[in-house]
Amino acid sequence: MELRFTKMHGLGNDFIVIDAISQPAALSALDSAVVRRLADRHFGIGFDQLLIVEPAREGGDFRYRIFNADGGEVEQCGNGARCFARFVHDRNLTNRHTIRVETARGIITPTIEINGEVSVNMGVPCFEPAQIPFTAPQRALTYPLTIRDKELEISAVSMGNPHAVQIVADIEQAPVASEGPLIESHERFPERVNAGFMQIIDRTHIRLRVFERGAGETLACGTGACAAVVCGIARNLLDNEVRVAMRGGQLHIRWAGENHPVWMTGPAVTVFEGTIHL
Numbered sequence: 036m037e038l039r040f041t042k043m044h045g046l047g048n049d050f051i052v053i054d055a056i057s058q059p060a061a062l063s064a065l066d067s068a069v070v071r072r073l074a075d076r077h078f079g080i081g082f083d084q085l086l087i088v089e090p091a092r093e094g095g096d097f098r099y100r101i102f103n104a105d106g107g108e109v110e111q112c113g114n115g116a117r118c119f120a121r122f123v124h125d126r127n128l129t130n131r132h133t134i135r136v137e138t139a140r141g142i143i144t145p146t147i148e149i150n151g152e153v154s155v156n157m158g159v160p161c162f163e164p165a166q167i168p169f170t171a172p173q174r175a176l177t178y179p180l181t182i183r184d185k186e187l188e189i190s191a192v193s194m195g196n197p198h199a200v201q202i203v204a205d206i207e208q209a210p211v212a213s214e215g216p217l218i219e220s221h222e223r224f225p226e227r228v229n230a231g232f233m234q235i236i237d238r239t240h241i242r243l244r245v246f247e248r249g250a251g252e253t254l255a256c257g258t259g260a261c262a263a264v265v266c267g268i269a270r271n272l273l274d275n276e277v278r279v280a281m282r283g284g285q286l287h288i289r290w291a292g293e294n295h296p297v298w299m300t301g302p303a304v305t306v307f308e309g310t311i312h313l
């Protein structure tokens with residue numbers, strides 16, 4: 036079997052996008068073992084996540100499915116949402132500039148801006164531990180989290196997918212490689228978690244690194260940027276509009292506060308087209 040794919044990235048967080056509307060056989064072919072093999076940067080194509088474009092089922096324009104490099108299907112991907120919008124727009128699968136995209140955790144609405152960037156309403160963040168999911172007696176701004184012999188102070192939030200965010204003094208010295216995997220697989224996160232490391236530069240500017248669930252440290256993480264900003268705003272450490280600088284580039288995040296949606300704006304780039312031989 037052959038499948039056409041498009042290689043894309045959002046600030047270096049890289050994806051392959053597969054149109055399962057014109058290639059319905061993709062849905063049965065892409066099991067977790069195949070996704071893992073394709074994700075390998077030597078034996079496969081190489082990507083952080085695989086994105087699938089499916090026909091809508093619940094009144095949206097499209098359905099959007101996301102698989103991490105480890106083969107696990109997940110609920111949300113922010114950089115991927117911008118690339119998804121760019122993909123369906125550039126292939127004339129829609130003539131809309133604001134697209135209603137069904138995800139495992141509700142509808143998100145990317146808009147292709149005049150300057151070519153993509154803005155996405157990423158939905159309302161959820162801080163309730165049970166919804167993240169995260170084991171904690173009650174909702175709090177921060178929680179102690181013990182890994183090996185060290186107690187961390189984290190915030191926890193869901194952007195549809197789970198995030199644990201901690202503040203560090205120097206992002207370049209942050210223990211992402213050593214602590215990231217321990218946080219990712221911590222028992223208090225029964226579905227594992229994305230581990231964010233945030234350095235606050237000032238109330239409108241942070242630097243961020245994310246050890247992603249199922250992918251490891253990526254050059255950028257869209258939901259991670261949203262999670263870090265809303266946790267910072269909830270702690271009154273940030274204003275409502277924040278520039279998030281990551282290794283792959285910058286995102287602009289806006290949040291008006293509790294019960295409001297988070298807005299993310301940034302680029303989406305098409306790199307090449309290819310054919311998978313399964």
Ligand SMILES: N[C@H](CCC[C@H](N)C(=O)O)C(=O)O
Nearest residue numbers: 112113114196247248257258
């Ligand atoms: N690793 C994430 C999915 C991809 C998120 C990230 N690439 C983004 O841009 O939001 C998870 O397991 O929840």
